[in-house]
Amino acid sequence: MTTIRAAVCHEFGAPLSIEEVTLAAPGADEVEVAVEAVAICHSDISYADGAWGGALPAVYGHEAAGRVTAVGAGVRRLAVGDPVIVTLIRSCGQCPSCSGGHPVRCETPAADAGPLTRADGGPLVQGLSTAAFAEKVVVHRSQVAPIPDDMPMDVASLLACGVITGVGAVINSAGVRPGESVVVVGAGGVGLNAIQGAVIAGARQVIAVDLSEEKLDDARAFGATHGVLATDPKPHRSVREITGGRGADHVLVTVGAAQAYQDAPKFLAPGGTLVMVGMPPSGATVTYEPVVVAATSQVMRGSKMGDVVISRDIPWLVDLYKQGRLELDALISGRYPLDDINAAIADTRAGRARRNVIVLR
Numbered sequence: 627m628t629t630i631r632a633a634v635c636h637e638f639g640a641p642l643s644i645e646e647v648t649l650a651a652p653g654a655d656e657v658e659v660a661v662e663a664v665a666i667c668h669s670d671i672s673y674a675d676g677a678w679g680g681a682l683p684a685v686y687g688h689e690a691a692g693r694v695t696a697v698g699a700g701v702r703r704l705a706v707g708d709p710v711i712v713t714l715i716r717s718c719g720q721c722p723s724c725s726g727g728h729p730v731r732c733e734t735p736a737a738d739a740g741p742l743t744r745a746d747g748g749p750l751v752q753g754l755s756t757a758a759f760a761e762k763v764v765v766h767r768s769q770v771a772p773i774p775d776d777m778p779m780d781v782a783s784l785l786a787c788g789v790i791t792g793v794g795a796v797i798n799s800a801g802v803r804p805g806e807s808v809v810v811v812g813a814g815g816v817g818l819n820a821i822q823g824a825v826i827a828g829a830r831q832v833i834a835v836d837l838s839e840e841k842l843d844d845a846r847a848f849g850a851t852h853g854v855l856a857t858d859p860k861p862h863r864s865v866r867e868i869t870g871g872r873g874a875d876h877v878l879v880t881v882g883a884a885q886a887y888q889d890a891p892k893f894l895a896p897g898g899t900l901v902m903v904g905m906p907p908s909g910a911t912v913t914y915e916p917v918v919v920a921a922t923s924q925v926m927r928g929s930k931m932g933d934v935v936i937s938r939d940i941p942w943l944v945d946l947y948k949q950g951r952l953e954l955d956a957l958i959s960g961r962y963p964l965d966d967i968n969a970a971i972a973d974t975r976a977g978r979a980r981r982n983v984i985v986l987r
Contacts, residue, residue, distance in 0.1 A: 627651065632742075632760035633967045634750070636683045638676030641968045642759070647685070647750055650741040652698035652764050659712050659770065662779040662987040664758045665689040666967075666974050667787050668814070668882065669905065673753060674971075677907035684751035685742060687759030688714040691773065691782040692987075701767050709777065710770045711786045711940065714754040715931055717768045729768065730931040736766075759967060761986055771940040777947075780961060780983045781954045785943055787931070788981055789954065792819025792880065794932015794939065795903045796827055800876045804828030809865055809874040809893045810850070812881035813841040815957065815981045816903060818848045820878050822952060825849035833865055833874065835893070844980065848953060862892035869895065878903055878929075884910040891924070899925040903932075961985045 628649045633642040652658045670686040672678060690712040694704055704710070716736055717729030724732050740752030741764040757763055773782045792815075796802050808824040810817050813836040824832040825848075833852045834845030842853030854864045866873055873895035879886050882904040890900055891914060919926065932939075946952035959979035962970040963986075970982040 628762065629745075630761040631964065632685045632757070633687070633964065634683050634685055635674045635753075638674065638682070642674065642971070644965055644967070646745050647760070648743045648745065649760075649762055649764055652696050654699045655701060655767050656698040656764055657694055657701055657704055657767050657770050658696035658762060658764050659690070659692045659710060660695045660762050660987070661690050661692040661712070661758055661760060663691050663783040663983050663985050665783045665786070665788065665981045665983045666970055668974070669754070669787075670759070671971060671975055672882065672905070672907065679908065680753070681751050683744065684753040685757035685759055686753035688754040688756040689783055689787040690756070690758035690763065691779040691786065694770075695762065704767065704770060704772070709773050709775050709779070709782070711773055711782055712756060712758060712763055712765055713769050713771070713786045713790075713936060714756050715769060715934070715936060716755045716766045719768065727935065728933060729935060730933055759964070759984065761964075771936045773940070773944060777944065779987075780958060780985055781947075783983060784954055784957055784981055785940060788815040788957070789819045789943060789952075790934045790936070790939060791903065791932045792816040792821075793823035793826070793943065793952075794934040795878055795880075795901055795929040796820050796823030796876075798933040799927065799929035800878065800899055800901045802827040802829055802876055805830050806875040807831040807833070807869045807872075807895070809833045809835060809877040810845070811835045811856070811877065811879045811886050811890055812904060813838075813845040813850075814881065814977070815979075817880035818844060818957065818980060820880055820903070821845055821848045821850050826946065826951060831868060831874075833868055835861055835865075838977070847956070856886075856889075862889070865893045872896075874898060876901065880904050882906045884912050888912040891918070894922070894924055896922045897924065899927065902926065902928045957981050958983055
């Protein structure tokens with residue numbers, strides 16, 4: 627057992643509390659990682675706000691990078707000192723989804739008892755099976771992927787969620803092909819990476835839609851060919867003008883706003899695909915006319931974590947970064963110590979940040 631500092635959520639919507647907690651040693655198939663950097667994802671904020679329920683107290687955080695400090699029995703290809711990223715993608719490798727090459731859909735639930743306890747011995751939830759708003763984590767070996775020793779940890783942490791979710795939604799979920807047109811709704815952290823993914827895939831037109839002109843400028847800096855304000859009276863008309871009257875082959879909604887999902891089909895071309903990436907609060911609903919979807923042969927599908935396979939996709943993304951084809955450094959808006967995590971969350975919640983990163987070492 628190890629005593630570490632962590633940011634604990636005791637009440638939904640309240641500031642996190644920095645306190646000492648106890649972390650169990652890694653068991654079979656588990657890895658202990660000293661966290662050096664952890665980015666703040668909107669999913670962490672949604673959980674801490676109670677948007678999707680869950681038990682408390684809990685430690686959230688799931689977009690991390692650090693170094694291995696201990697390994698449990700059965701762990702191979704990882705050793706103490708190895709630089710790694712830590713993700714929430716926990717996969718058993720044997721269920722139908724894992725066997726079919728879709729580990730993000732793993733059907734085997736994690737054990738109820740996690741490695742964390744409060745200082746007084748009380749229960750503490752390992753949020754998103756990771757709990758990386760802390761000095762150390764203990765996670766299943768499937769959640770860890772090696773990275774080059776010379777890669778900055780703050781930059782590497784972004785690969786654990788925001789980058790794989792955005793790029794993966796384009797490459798793996800949508801299957802964008804060269805010459806196709808892509809609309810990305812939302813130019814935040816995930817949206818900017820979806821834009822980068824569309825450029826990497828060879829899209830002819832990459833159209834960003836957002837409420838903010840500043841965010842549209844960001845989108846252009848990351849490769850968008852066009853920007854459309856969502857506040858325009860009929861933004862879908864602008865998209866159709868850009869695409870020669872057809873609409874887009876692919877529309878990716880990267881924000882968790884029900885209204886964005888309500889409006890998204892208007893951007894689609896016949897035969898187009900709507901990819902649902904952003905996650906609204908539980909209970910949020912929208913309405914579609916099935917006859918329109920059927921008559922135009924359109925497709926609606928979800929994309930969890932970009933449907934990535936981290937052992938395959940992380941090395942590829944690292945190579946793209948080293949080749950200068952994937953921008954990561956400019957995604958970081960601010961760096962904060964763990965003690966200032968609530969300020970980093972407030973800045974992220976306000977919509978000002980691409981990605982804020984907590985730096986622990």
